[in-house]
Amino acid sequence: MEPEAPLVRDPQLLKGVLPMLVLALLEGDESYGYELVTRLHGAGLTGVATGTVYPVLTRLERDGHLASRLVASDAGPARKYYRPTDAGRAALAVANASWHSLAAVVDHVLAAPEEER
Amino acid sequence: MTTTTLSLADRWRRFTYVQTVELFLDAMPRRRRRAVLAELRENIDAATADVGLPTALADLGRPSDLAARYLESEPPDRPTWHIGALAASIVFAAWLLGTVVYTFGMLDALLALSPATSVAEGSFFGVGIRAEAGPEVLAAEFRGVSWPAVVAMVVIFGLFSRLWRVLPGARRVS
Numbered sequence: 001m002e003p004e005a006p007l008v009r010d011p012q013l014l015k016g017v018l019p020m021l022v023l024a025l026l027e028g029d030e031s032y033g034y035e036l037v038t039r040l041h042g043a044g045l046t047g048v049a050t051g052t053v054y055p056v057l058t059r060l061e062r063d064g065h066l067a068s069r070l071v072a073s074d075a076g077p078a079r080k081y082y083r084p085t086d087a088g089r090a091a092l093a094v095a096n097a098s099w100h101s102l103a104a105v106v107d108h109v110l111a112a113p114e115e116e117r
Numbered sequence: 118m119t120t121t122t123l124s125l126a127d128r129w130r131r132f133t134y135v136q137t138v139e140l141f142l143d144a145m146p147r148r149r150r151r152a153v154l155a156e157l158r159e160n161i162d163a164a165t166a167d168v169g170l171p172t173a174l175a176d177l178g179r180p181s182d183l184a185a186r187y188l189e190s191e192p193p194d195r196p197t198w199h200i201g202a203l204a205a206s207i208v209f210a211a212w213l214l215g216t217v218v219y220t221f222g223m224l225d226a227l228l229a230l231s232p233a234t235s236v237a238e239g240s241f242f243g244v245g246i247r248a249e250a251g252p253e254v255l256a257a258e259f260r261g262v263s264w265p266a267v268v269a270m271v272v273i274f275g276l277f278s279r280l281w282r283v284l285p286g287a288r289r290v291s
């Protein structure tokens with residue numbers, strides 16, 4: 001069995017869906033910034049760096065899609081934990097529906113024979 | 118567990134990193150910029166506790182790139198005063214250095230040409246320079262204003278601070 005080629009992801013593609021993924025992960029469980037990055041890595045997005053995620057968290061919080069709270073830590077300074085607000089959950093639902101709608105079209109186009117496209 | 122007690126060198130690295138980000142966030146409103154930087158410091162400290170400062174800063178990438186990502190979602194309609202002032206200062210420093218070098222060149226030439234006290238006059242970018250050199254005197258006198266340098270500084274300041282953003286029509290409609 002041949003080893004799988006490393007998957008190269010388009011940064012622009014990831015940029016478009018990252019806020020949705022952040023909201024989805026935080027909907028499952030609140031996290032602080034660096035922990036969220038490790039969760040994204042664990043989900044398979046190994047190329048995502050903190051320098052990409054922190055601005056997304058900042059923007060989502062500014063837009064009222066995330067709320068945060070400081071939690072004391074034994075391992076260092078207090079951590080800022082983020083969780084979706086009601087507006088964030090609504091935005092996630094819209095983004096989720098949009099993504100599946102777009103993915104269905106993309107899958108259809110990619111699956112169709114060349115002459116039918 | 119990674120210790121969170123930072124060495125002086127690490128504190129300096131974190132300070133310079135955040136300061137550099139702040140420089141590139143000049144277009145962001147001050148209150149918003151302070152909030153973003155405070156959050157960035159919290160995130161750096163939390164990441165430092167997990168993986169250490171070198172990795173925490175390396176993961177963030179270049180300060181200019183990070184600032185650009187923060188700015189992507191902000192209305193880019195404010196002039197970048199700090200960047201403009203920095204660019205104008207560089208022009209001023211270059212002009213000052215050029216004037217000093219030119220003046221020392223005049224004095225050096227006078228000393229080389231004659232053992233007696235002698236005087237020479239010249240100008241550098243509009244500033245009149247009177248140099249006097251001899252066994253017992255070494256002096257330079259400057260007159261006038263270097264208008265070319267002033268104009269260059271004003272133009273550079275305007276360009277780098279994106280001065281046109283103060284015009285009402287230049288503001289982005291969002």
